[in-house]
Amino acid sequence: xxxxxxxxxxxxxxxxxxxPRAHAHVGSKDVFEQVTAGxxxxxxxxxxxxxxxGVATVEVRSSGTPISSIHITPLPLTGEASRxxxxxxxxxxxxxxxxxxxxxxxxxxTGSWQVRFDVTGAAGTQTVAVPVPAVAxxxxxxxxxxxxxxxxxxxxxxxxMAGIVAASVREAxxxxxxxxxxxxxxxxxxxxxxxxxxxAIVLWGGAKWWNVEAASYSLDVYxxxxxxxxxxxxxxxxxxxxxxxxxxxxxxxxxDFLPDHGHLMHLYAIRxxxxxxxxxxxxxxxxxxxxxISLPAMPPGQxxxxxxxxxxxxxxxxxxxxxxxxxxxxxxPLGEEDxxxxxxxxxxxxxxxxxxLPDGYVMVWDRPSSITANTAYAFRFHLxxxxxxxxxxxxxxxxxxxxxAFVKTDGxxxxxxxxxxxxAMASLMxxxxxxxxxxxxMDMNKMDMPMHNEPISNTVEFPYGFPSSGRYRIFVQxxxxxxxxxxxFDATVL
Amino acid sequence: xxxxxxxxxxxxxxxxxxxxxxxxxxxxxxxxSVNVLGFRAPLGAFIxxxxxxxxxxxxxxxxxxxxxxxxxxxxxxxxxxxLILGLRAVGVGILFLILAAMNxxxxxxxxxxxxxxxxxxxxxxxxxxxxxxxQMFFLMEYTWDVKxxxxxxxxxxxxxxxxxxxxLSQASRHRWAATTTATIYMVFAIAExxxxxxxxxxxxxxxVFYPVTHLVPAKFPILIFVPAIALDLLWQHTRAWKPxxxxxxxxxxxxxxxxxVEWPFATxxxxxxxxxxxxxxxxxxxxxxxxxxxxxxxxxxxxxxLDLFAGLLRAAIYSSIGTWIGLSFGRWMRSVQR
Numbered sequence: 001x002x003x004x005x006x007x008x009x010x011x012x013x014x015x016x017x018x019x020p021r022a023h024a025h026v027g028s029k030d031v032f033e034q035v036t037a038g039x040x041x042x043x044x045x046x047x048x049x050x051x052x053x054g055v056a057t058v059e060v061r062s063s064g065t066p067i068s069s070i071h072i073t074p075l076p077l078t079g080e081a082s083r084x085x086x087x088x089x090x091x092x093x094x095x096x097x098x099x100x101x102x103x104x105x106x107x108x109x110t111g112s113w114q115v116r117f118d119v120t121g122a123a124g125t126q127t128v129a130v131p132v133p134a135v136a137x138x139x140x141x142x143x144x145x146x147x148x149x150x151x152x153x154x155x156x157x158x159x160x161m162a163g164i165v166a167a168s169v170r171e172a173x174x175x176x177x178x179x180x181x182x183x184x185x186x187x188x189x190x191x192x193x194x195x196x197x198x199x200a201i202v203l204w205g206g207a208k209w210w211n212v213e214a215a216s217y218s219l220d221v222y223x224x225x226x227x228x229x230x231x232x233x234x235x236x237x238x239x240x241x242x243x244x245x246x247x248x249x250x251x252x253x254x255x256d257f258l259p260d261h262g263h264l265m266h267l268y269a270i271r272x273x274x275x276x277x278x279x280x281x282x283x284x285x286x287x288x289x290x291x292x293i294s295l296p297a298m299p300p301g302q303x304x305x306x307x308x309x310x311x312x313x314x315x316x317x318x319x320x321x322x323x324x325x326x327x328x329x330x331x332x333p334l335g336e337e338d339x340x341x342x343x344x345x346x347x348x349x350x351x352x353x354x355x356x357l358p359d360g361y362v363m364v365w366d367r368p369s370s371i372t373a374n375t376a377y378a379f380r381f382h383l384x385x386x387x388x389x390x391x392x393x394x395x396x397x398x399x400x401x402x403x404x405a406f407v408k409t410d411g412x413x414x415x416x417x418x419x420x421x422x423x424a425m426a427s428l429m430x431x432x433x434x435x436x437x438x439x440x441x442m443d444m445n446k447m448d449m450p451m452h453n454e455p456i457s458n459t460v461e462f463p464y465g466f467p468s469s470g471r472y473r474i475f476v477q478x479x480x481x482x483x484x485x486x487x488x489f490d491a492t493v494l
Numbered sequence: 495x496x497x498x499x500x501x502x503x504x505x506x507x508x509x510x511x512x513x514x515x516x517x518x519x520x521x522x523x524x525x526x527s528v529n530v531l532g533f534r535a536p537l538g539a540f541i542x543x544x545x546x547x548x549x550x551x552x553x554x555x556x557x558x559x560x561x562x563x564x565x566x567x568x569x570x571x572x573x574x575x576x577l578i579l580g581l582r583a584v585g586v587g588i589l590f591l592i593l594a595a596m597n598x599x600x601x602x603x604x605x606x607x608x609x610x611x612x613x614x615x616x617x618x619x620x621x622x623x624x625x626x627x628x629q630m631f632f633l634m635e636y637t638w639d640v641k642x643x644x645x646x647x648x649x650x651x652x653x654x655x656x657x658x659x660x661x662l663s664q665a666s667r668h669r670w671a672a673t674t675t676a677t678i679y680m681v682f683a684i685a686e687x688x689x690x691x692x693x694x695x696x697x698x699x700x701x702v703f704y705p706v707t708h709l710v711p712a713k714f715p716i717l718i719f720v721p722a723i724a725l726d727l728l729w730q731h732t733r734a735w736k737p738x739x740x741x742x743x744x745x746x747x748x749x750x751x752x753x754x755v756e757w758p759f760a761t762x763x764x765x766x767x768x769x770x771x772x773x774x775x776x777x778x779x780x781x782x783x784x785x786x787x788x789x790x791x792x793x794x795x796x797x798x799x800l801d802l803f804a805g806l807l808r809a810a811i812y813s814s815i816g817t818w819i820g821l822s823f824g825r826w827m828r829s830v831q832r
Contacts, residue, residue, distance in 0.1 A: 051563060074700050080784055081701030106699045113700075140562035146554060153551040157544065160531060164540050167528035172537045173829045176598070177525040210572050217563045 026224075026306060026318045027413035028406070031132050032376050032463040033421030033428075037119045038126035039065040043463060044421070045376040046115060052136045052220075053108040058115060059376070060091060060101040067099070067121040074105040077112040077131055077314040077430050088118060107134040110220065110250060112315035114431040131314050131427035135222035139214065158199050165195040219245070225252060227321040229305065231295075234330050238267075238283060238291040238307060240319060254289030256312040258426040261398040263337075265291050266308040266416060268405055268475075269323075271301050274345035275409060275473050278486065281338050283307075296340065297331025300324075306405075306414045314427035318414060337398060339477050341486035346409055346473070355487040360386035363476060363487030371493050376465040379404070383458045383478045383485065394456035397479035399425075402460035405475045413467055421463045466493040497581070501549025504584040508543035511535050526594065526832040536594055536832055542587025548580030570635060578632055585625050592618045593665060594832050600667070615666055622662040622671065623678025629654045630679055630716065639713045639775070640787050642760035643796035645805020648749060652809035655718060656748050657816035659725055660741075664824025669730055676722035683715035687774040697780035704782045704789070714773050717759055721751040737821050745814025749806055764791045 031046040041064035047057045058072055071088035075081060091103035107113055114129040142150075170180045170188035180188075228239040242254040257264045263282040271277040276299075283293035291307070307319040334340055343351060354364045366380040381402065383391040397403060406415045415422055423431075460478060474489045512535040515523045527534040556573035596614040599607040630637070636650035659672035668674065690709040697706055724747050732740050762768055768775045778789060787794045797805055 051561065076701045081703050084697075084700075084702035084705045084780075086697040086700045086702050086780070108699050109701055140558070142558055142562070146558060150551065150555055153547070157548055157551065160540075160544055160547075163530040164537070164544060167530045167540065168537055168830070171528040172594075172832055173826075175831060206572055206575075213563070213571065 026320060026415070027408065028415040028422070028467050029137060030374075030465060030467065031130060031422055032417070032465055033130045033423055034378070034461070034463050035117075035128045035130060035420065036064075037117060037128035039123045040067055040119045040121060040126055041065075042070075042117065042119070042128070043376065043378065044115075044117070044130050045465065046130060046132055047374075048132060048134070049107060050136070050138045051140070052110045052134050053106060054136075055104050056107055056115075056132065056134075058091065058103045058105060060117070061376075062099045062101070065121055065123050067101075067119055069120045070101050070103075071118040071120075072103050072105055073116040073118070074107055074113055075116060076109075077114045077427065079313070082114075085116065088116075107132070110135055110222075112311070112313040112427070114314075116431075129431035130421075131316075131423050131431040133315050133317075133427075136217075136220050137222055139218060139221065158196070158203075161199065162192050162195050166192045220250070224317050224319050225254060227305070227307065227319045229321045229323045231323055231325075234295040234332060236283070236293050236295050236323065237286065238265075238305070238319070238321065240289040240291065240309075242289065252311060252315070252317075257285075258310045258312055258314075260308070260310050260424050260426040261400065263398070264309065267291075267293070268306040268407075268414070268416065269298070269303045270306075270407060271299060271303050272322075272411070274347060275343070275407070276345040277301075277303075277340070277342050278405075278475050278488070279334075279338065279340045280403070280405075280475070280477060280486070282335060294332045295325075295329070296334040296338070298325045298329065299342075300327045300329065304411055306407075306416070308416050308424065310424045310426040314424075314430040316424040316427055318416070320414075336482075337484070339397075339484040339486045341475060341488050343473075343488035346471075346490075350492070351473075351488055351490040353489070355489060357485050357487065359483060359485075361391060361480070361483075361485060362386075362388070363478070363485060365474075365476075365487070365489045367489070367491070371466065371491055373466050373469045373493050376463065378461045378463050379474075380459060380461045381476050381478070381487065383480060383487075385480075390458040391478075391480045393481045394458050395479040395481065396456055397477055397484055401456055401478070402462070403477045404462045404464070406464055406466065407473050407475070408468070409471045409473060413472070415464065417462050417464050419460055419462060466491070469493045497577070498549060498553055500584060501546045501553075501580060503546070504542045504587070505546030505550065508535070508539040508546065508587065511539040512543060515539075526598075528832055536591055537830065538587045538590030538592075538594060540587070541590055542584045545580045545583025545585075545587055548576055548583060550580075552577035552580060570632070578628075582625065582628065585621060585628065589618065589621050589625075589665075590827070590830060592621065593827055594830050597828060597831055615668055618666050619662070619668060619671060619674045620678065622658075622666065623675040623682075625662075626655070626658055626675045626718075627679040627682050629658055630683075630718075631712075634712065637716055638788070638794075639760055639763045640792065640794045642716075642756055642763075643793040645797045645802055645809065648753060648756075648806055648809040649812060651716065651718070651752060652745070652749055652813040653816060655816075656725070656744060656813040657820040659722060660729075660744065660817045660820025661824040661827065663726065663729055664821055665827040667828065670726050672722035672725045672729075673719055676719040680715050680717075680719055683712065684772075687711040687714065687777075688771070691771070691774075691777060699780075702780045703784060703786075704778045704780055706778075706780045710777050710779045711774055714763060714768075714775070716752075717755050718752070720755045721748045724748070724751045738818060741818035741821060742814045744817040745812070746810045748813045748817075749810040753806060760793075764793065 029048045033044045035042050035044060040062060043061040045059040049055055060070055070091040072091055073085045073088040075085045089103055089105060091101035094100045105115060111134055113134045114131045116127060116129045119126050166188040169191040170184050225243055226241045230237040240254040243252040245251060264285055265283050267281045267283055269279040281293055283291035286292035302322060302324050305321045305323060310316045353367045354362050356362055362384045364382045364384060385391050401419050404417050466472060470493060472491045472493060474491060476487045478485050512533050515527045515535040516533045524534060526536060528537050530540045552573050559573045592614050596611055596618060599611040633650050633654055637647045641647050662675055663671040690711040693709045694707060695709045725744055728744060728747055763775055782789045
């Protein structure tokens with residue numbers, strides 16, 4: 001009797017012990033995007049599942065021309081399946097707020113996906129798509145209550161099966177009404193013991209099988225491509241290693257990157273642990289998988305590196321590494337499109353809502369009175385000149401009104417976002433019909449900078465939602481004249 | 495949901511039978527019952543009720559499994575195995591309910607009991623056919639037409655089928671039990687191929703690699719009725735043999751006939767000649783990639799020479815062991831009275 005119970009308990013304890021892991025996109029799985037479909041304006045939040053296949057929930061807040069219905073369809077970003085959409089699902093408008101729609105979609109395979117929105121309203125039907133990277137980022141542990149319930153049911157199944165075996169040996173073959181002989185009763189006891197031993201072996205085999213399945217699943221849990229940083233003098237080489245699993249479909253190349261805002265990699269270097277020095281740099285490809293840059297002068301210490309890249313199929317990755325900058329490293333000048341900031345250390349308290357920049361300009365954040373985790377916000381920032389007036393000579397920075405990085409102070413979250421949202425620009429373009437895998441870089445840059453000819457506002461909004469509570473530091477870049485400014489702000493998320 | 499409804503139905507009906515027998519006053523019911531953990535009912539009711547509870551237990555387990563590891567595209571996973579074990583127990587439980595009545599009728603001499611024996615035997619074979627179809631569904635991943643030139647398909651069939659055939663043949667006392675139950679499976683599977691494509695449908699989930707406009711049937715059934723005929727003939731002529739000899743001969747015969755029939759038939763299924771509405775090789779599910787082995791109609795990792803021979807030998811040995819278990823269990827089932 002003891003053995004099967006123990007086997008059962010071991011099976012369920014195995015579940016409780018498996019630790020969760022979260023890695024993808026550096027801790028920020030959800031996608032926040034402001035998109036326009038003709039005259040319709042949508043603030044899209046896609047809450048990604050932690051397992052694949054899994055369900056993503058989609059929320060849309062509409063502004064602009066009123067909308068009567070939205071259909072959503074998940075489909076891969078590239079390849080054969082991107083040409084055959086499955087049946088679309090209708091989003092439901094909430095009764096309290098007819099401009100707020102919710103829906104859900106199944107993401108059935110790992111890879112680079114898009115959610116297509118068919119928006120119908122006063123101005124007819126328009127289509128827009130938001131790219132989403134679908135990856136498994138954790139395995140779930142079993143809740144104690146469910147574990148106990150299942151263990152109890154399992155125990156009952158084992159005991160009652162032993163009872164059935166005993167009854168079949170003892171009585172099943174008797175003429176109706178006859179009574180079992182002592183020898184039959186004895187045989188029934190042996191049969192019970194035998195059946196319990198047999199079920200113990202079956203359960204033990206089942207537990208082993210379970211472990212194998214769980215281990216094979218955990219191999220599918222997403223990890224960014226490995227980066228090996230090599231610093232000699234001030235030349236930094238980031239060697240990106242390709243990911244070659246057994247299944248070719250899950251493989252990721254280190255040599256298929258698309259330019260995003262004209263650069264193959266956007267590299268943030270943030271000094272640890274005080275986050276008192278931050279750099280936004282753009283290494284260039286020196287060879288397959290080898291990103292190289294001559295570093296500017298940087299205060300010595302350990303830096304966390306976050307390198308954003310986009311694969312040819314639109315799959316974005318944030319590659320992570322650490323480097324140590326030695327004392328008196330010879331530093332070159334900052335590149336024309338690079339940026340840096342030297343805010344006060346974290347330990348000296350929270351930064352306020354306005355940040356004084358080195359040239360006397362000021363960046364101001366319309367900080368919400370309280371910020372809660374997993375809520376979608378459009379965070380708004382303004383650039384003012386030394387007199388407190390809107391900065392007059394605004395320029396696009398890397399084709400955009402601004403760039404922002406939201407970084408948790410413990411290093412578990414990093415999200416590089418744009419005024420459109422948290423999806424990479426190159427993926428967004430793939431999703432909306434420009435096949436950048438075949439276009440050359442010139443084209444990319446042109447399409448990459450849609451606002452080039454329009455006057456740039458001194459106000460920029462970033463749609464984003466913090467994935468968890470805790471302390472975050474936000475780095476915001478805007479450009480005026482030929483100066484790239486980096487404002488730094490702190491947020492405590494509840 | 496319909497699958498779990500089967501579990502609920504079995505649990506409720508057999509639960510009622512158990513309660514009625516245990517606490518009721520019918521001495522006729524009590525006389526044909528057994529005692530499990532203090533309750534009384536026919537053995538079949540307990541087995542079916544057990545299956546119902548196992549089926550229902552698998553529901554939250556499977557739900558958690560999907561939440562933890564994603565919706566499985568695989569049929570064979572631990573919670574699904576529990577589910578199938580439960581469903582099979584419901585089937586076997588019903589089989590036992592019929593069987594006990596059948597066995598009692600077989601030993602009686604009145605003409606009315608002869609008639610009821612015949613009816614019960616047909617019912618028994620029908621349920622047996624459903625069990626065979628269930629086994630084949632569980633093996634679908636291993637017996638896809640493009641995998642029929644690999645030993646693994648024959649090993650899977652060798653493990654799963656002769657056991658069931660031998661059990662059904664012994665327990666039902668029918669000369670053509672294996673043939674009848676195999677034919678029931680074939681008829682169901684072919685009917686599916688003819689009927690399902692008549693209903694329009696479109697994929698609800700991506701990625702869609704093959705646009706689908708109607709319901710898609712499973713692949714053409716494995717021609718298991720041919721080895722089933724061979725087994726029935728063998729068993730009709732070897733009643734005097736020792737069980738282990740029968741089992742050994744059955745295992746090798748089953749795999750030999752199956753291979754001789756199915757191997758060239760698989761070649762036919764992958765040829766242009768089978769591309770019609772009857773053989774159904776024109777149908778692909780939405781997940782079939784254009785460069786996938788199924789769409790290209792190529793065999794998946796075919797075995798040759800020694801590998802193939804060793805694989806088929808293994809399959810024959812498993813078949814023999816399965817037949818021996820099936821024969822022994824079937825013989826025991828024949829004496830079940832309650």
